[in-house]
Amino acid sequence: MLDNRGVWVYVEQNEGVIEGVSLELLGAGRKLADKLEVPLAGILLGDNVRELAEEIIFYGADEVYVVESPVLKQYRTESYMKGVILLAEKYKPEIFLYGATPNGKDVASAVATDLSTGLTADTTMLDVEVEKRLLEASRPAFGGNIMATILCKKHRPQMATVRPKVMKALERDTARTGRVIEESLEIREEDMRTKVLEIVKDVTKKSLADAHIIVCGGKGMGDERNFGLIHELAGLLGAGVGGTRDVVEAGWLSHDHQIGQTGETVTPKIYFAIGISGAIQHLVGMKNSEIIIAINKDPNAPIFGVSTYGIVGDALEVLPILIKQFKEAFHEKGGEVTHA
Amino acid sequence: MHIVVCVKQVPDTKIIKINPKTNTLDRRSAPAILNPYDAHAVQTAVSIKEAAGGEISVLSMGPPQAVDIIKKSVEIGADRGYLITDRAFAGADTLATSYALSKALDRISKEKPIDLIICGKHAIDGDTGQVGPGIARRLDIPPVTNVIEVSDINKDTRRVKIKRKIINGYELIETEMPCLLTVEKEINDIAYSPLPNMIKAARYTPIIWAVSDLEDVDRTQLGLKGSPTIVGKMFTPPKPEGGHMLDGNADDQAKQIIDILLQNKELFSVN
Ligand SMILES: Cc1cc2nc3c(=O)[nH]c(=O)nc-3n(C[C@H](O)[C@H](O)[C@H](O)COP(=O)(O)OP(=O)(O)OC[C@H]3O[C@@H](n4cnc5c(N)ncnc54)[C@H](O)[C@@H]3O)c2cc1C
Ligand SMILES: Cc1cc2nc3c(=O)[nH]c(=O)nc-3n(C[C@H](O)[C@H](O)[C@H](O)COP(=O)(O)OP(=O)(O)OC[C@H]3O[C@@H](n4cnc5c(N)ncnc54)[C@H](O)[C@@H]3O)c2cc1C
Structure with a gap:
């Protein structure tokens, strides 16, 4: 189990647009991957999203794993979770990062349960102890001006959700190249228990x-x-x-x-x-x-x-x-x- | 309808004192309260019960004192409460917490099948928001996180419509029951407890279970032993240096800010 290799970033896209936090995580993941001397991979799920793979490489990934299906058109825990678990069980990363957005936290919690591994929540600092290949994910501990570093020693992948806007994205570099690996997911719409009826953007409220x-x-x-x-x-x-x-x-x-x-x-x-x-x-x-x-x-x-x-x-x-x-x-x- | 609400006892971080020497929380100074989000979860169950009928159970894992928050839940409108308490549960991270709670939910559903589970969006102490989705996975039921409205419960088709908060808006979801919701505070206001509830709560004794009261429990998945995450170290982040202090009286200080703003004038007229 501790033979797992590679740093992965869950790339969240909504309607074909990559969330900022995912680009930030590619920047942070790049550093960890370089220290560990392993590839950095982006994990991309959706319907007709393959063209985003290139962007993910421009922002630092060496590899992009893509799962496409009409069932993945909108985010739903049950379908997205299945896609992510499929990839993680097949390719076994050692570190797996997600943006701490509603959907990122949601999918990460479900995946951690299935993989029976640890998940550090709302991280604001990331580092790695190279010798032991240990992810050091730190988060503010309740009360006081104090941070706690959470470790996951015996289980892989080591997973963390990371706050948006605390890590820095790399400059987009169109000279970068990488490998795209496609996997297919065997789920049919009829098997889905949840339907997204409508997505309402609140345009009046400027974020x-x-x-x-x-x-x-x-x-x-x-x-x-x-x-x-x-x-x-x-x-x-x-x-x-x-x-x-x-x-x-x-x-x-x-x-x-x-x-x-x-x-x-x-x-x-x-x-x-x-x-x-x-x-x-x-x-x-x-x-x-x-x-x-x-x-x-x-x-x-x-x-x-x-x-x-x-x-x-x-x-x-x-x-x-x-x-x-x-x-x-x-x-x-x-x-x-x-x-x- | 049988609704189970998961409720956690937390230190009241609003009143809590910080130990200035260690820079950590002085737990003894903090009264233990019902996690505020869980109060909204119980209130959500009460509203659903009012509309669709049924019964509300609450479930907590915690020390024996956690009976207090179960009584508090009864005050808001729960019909009964279960506390699972055992040394074996101590030191659980979210994976071990969702495991223990799902075993208790298994036993509760044997007594009376569960249609809906409601959790808070997060607990104000551990603050991960991971326990709810973890329970849903273990029970293999759909999770819906960040819920701001339960708009339509159909007991015949066993489907429910839910508004879920997302980045920059919300989505309307329809899902199957049983399912698990985690609720935001904005979902409702906590109503004042009616007198009969207060009286019931004062006299109420929760059902208390130890590990041995639960079935099919793999003890290696409980508590500290069953927790993949550990707190490695606690540290005070390096004190940042800070910048330039603006001197003078209030007039001078305001003027210096105006200068800074004027240097960034383009910001005022974006869009
Ligand atoms: C789990 C957890 C999560 C939390 N999440 C958040 C969060 O997301 N966001 C957040 O903000 N906090 C959060 N907190 C709370 C946080 O710890 C602090 O309690 C809070 O930020 C303090 O708010 P404050 O600075 O407004 O108030 P105070 O700490 O009371 O500070 C007031 C300040 O105003 C100054 N002051 C008073 N009068 C004047 C005056 N007339 N002119 C100028 N200055 C004056 C005082 O010197 C003092 O420094 C969280 C706490 C916990 C435990
Ligand atoms: C400083 C610190 C940092 C931590 N960081 C992590 C971390 O990164 N990853 C990790 O896995 N664990 C972490 N933990 C451990 C975690 O706090 C505990 O596992 C805790 O029991 C549950 O997590 P939570 O408080 O985050 O609950 P949340 O997941 O935020 O709670 C969500 C909802 O689940 C329900 N619920 C949660 N706990 C109970 C309960 N005991 N009984 C009934 N219902 C409940 C409630 O409805 C609650 O509103 C940390 C603990 C500390 C002290």
Whole structure:
């Protein structure tokens, strides 16, 4: 069983489009595969998706295993799981990574049960101990600014789901070449217990993950009324509004605005962290933002550790001034702010 | 309809204190509560029972104190509760947890066939969301994760329609019963418990089983022994350096932020 070889990445595609997290995982998987001196493979399931195999190679894979079937047109646990298990049992990888998306977590949990192996959830750091060929998958441990490294010593493959937006994708390199292996899956639609009747995209709700600027407020805003300043600044900038878990629990924002381990992971160009202490569960969701501007009255708040610019001060004093100055600056320059 | 809801006792991470020396959670400081997602799972069962009739059982694996969360579930509206508790279960990862729970579900379904199993989307302590789908695999029933609405239960065709949250929207699924759902918090609001439920809960004694009460159990698949994952080490991530602090009074500080924003002016007018 410990003879398993190779690093695999489950490549999630939705309607023929590869999810960003899968490309990130190809980047992370490439590093692990190089250290272990084994090939990196992408696992691709769907209906008419073969042409995506090339993309997967451009982003770092040496091999792509493809399973195509009309039954795989839409994601369903029962069909996707069967395809993945078929490949894993036949080709026996040693490491197998999945994006921690609803579908990625879903298929990984089912596959781990069938293969009777370990699955580390919501990983934010990956490394490998080369000598023992051990995957070191680390995740924030509940409470405290602490990480736990989870190991799976005696079972293969070693599996982990990985948070979107924490790993880096490689540059797309069209000079890369690789091998495509096709397998067929013997399932008929009549045997399926689950049907997807309809997929409804919520287009009105712009995902926070797509925002270029996010203004995120924490418990330090004091109350819901003061939190209005966060909305006001975001409104002026055409930015997304985010909150910490404590803010969501307090009912100042709905859960889909929560940023962090149990909310969204975001990497905007500019991230305002206002009245936020900077607990690890929050940091894992935002620390890869390009510019982080933190305002906190406690000079020792951990948020300053990840911030590009920090202000030690009272947000309730700084924000109204900032809002006023911003309005003036744009008025003077005659700049029109068009909201995204 | 027989609905079984899996419920887990967790430390209340909102009240919990962090030990500043070790940077870890001081478990003694945390009251144990019903996993918040599981409260929504029980409430989902209550709504289904109201619409389609039936009975609600809850099942938990945990220490003897976990009877408290079973009582709490009865308060929300469960009819009965089972606690499986045994040293042999201790130290289980998600694979071993789903194994133990599926064995208990086997026994429950012998007493009364199960139509629907409901779990929370995740537990707020371990926070993996892997136990529900694991149970579904072991029982070979369809799993539907991230459920935000159970829209239509047809007792005759034994099919159910479900809204499932996905990236950027939702999908409407139809599946066969028995099946297993894991629910998001937004699926419902927890209703205030009616007085008779409170009285029943206060007096209620759950059914308690040890490993020896379950059938066909492979003990090597339980607890620590049956867990492929182990916690290798705990560490505090290296403290990041941090960047530039902006000085001056609030006016000066705001001005410096405006300068940074103006340098990135193109961001304001995307699309
Ligand atoms: C399993 C688990 C999962 C979690 N998931 C998440 C998650 O996804 N996202 C998340 O955010 N958290 C999450 N948490 C919670 C996290 O640990 C923290 O408790 C939370 O992020 C703290 O929120 P906060 O910074 O708003 O509040 P606090 O920690 O209370 O910080 C408030 C900050 O505001 C400052 N402040 C107060 N008044 C002012 C003022 N007038 N001006 C300026 N600053 C002021 C204070 O100095 C303080 O630093 C999770 C916890 C657990 C256990
Ligand atoms: C810091 C830390 C990290 C961990 N990381 C991992 C990991 O990466 N992989 C891994 O396999 N294990 C891991 N574990 C172990 C894991 O927490 C336990 O296996 C736990 O018993 C179940 O997992 P969970 O809390 O994540 O439950 P989840 O899968 O998040 O729970 C989902 C739902 O399943 C049901 N459920 C879960 N547990 C029970 C129960 N005992 N009784 C009744 N219903 C239940 C509930 O309905 C719950 O809402 C970790 C533990 C710790 C302390």
